Amino acid sequence: NAGVTQTPKFRVLKTGQSMTLLCAQDMNHEYMYWYRQDPGMGLRLIHYSVGEGTTAKGEVPDGYNVSRLKKQNFLLGLESAAPSQTSVYFCASISGTANQETQYFGPGTRLLVL
């Protein structure tokens, strides 16, 4: 049981490049989330998903897209990276709203956009 894993752990992009961050969980959780963490800003929700095939916008969705084609995977895409997207990205999952004991967080992905 690996919990929540994120790929890659670190990436450097040039402005305008695209990339996809992968979040995978092996706990059969329904809900998955993508957050970004910036100094002094706490965690801000980018997008989330309440089940396979569904996605919804969070607080700061602009510049990002997501997909949840398989229940265990939640992908975060940057189509045209900007320096403002330099951040640490965390993925999280929970089993469901009714039994929301905790969010399990991945280890984070550090992204630097030059």
Added chain:
Amino acid sequence: AQKVTQAQTEISVVEKEDVTLDCVYETRDTTYYLFWYKQPPSGELVFLIRRNSFDEQNEISGRYSWNFQKSTSSFNFTITASQVVDSAVYFCALNRMNRDDKIIFGKGTRLHILP
């Protein structure tokens, strides 16, 4: 709208002192969850506690305790006899029970425990 305020940006205390981290929340809902997370220097997020709005009992777990007061919309976290390993950023968070799947985080309090 929901909001979580952690007014203390950074706190420094000497080891073995007690320290309280403040958390004030805003929500129009009557049912909700409150959370505390720890983020040590290594960067991972560690779940500490979840409290639902029905239960105002204070909770103690070892050196950690939490004081939930609905009357003041506060969910404060106290570390007793602090240790250097307690140095971390601590986040308070809020979620509307069974209605909304988003968890709203405060900006965090950076705690330094000085040896």
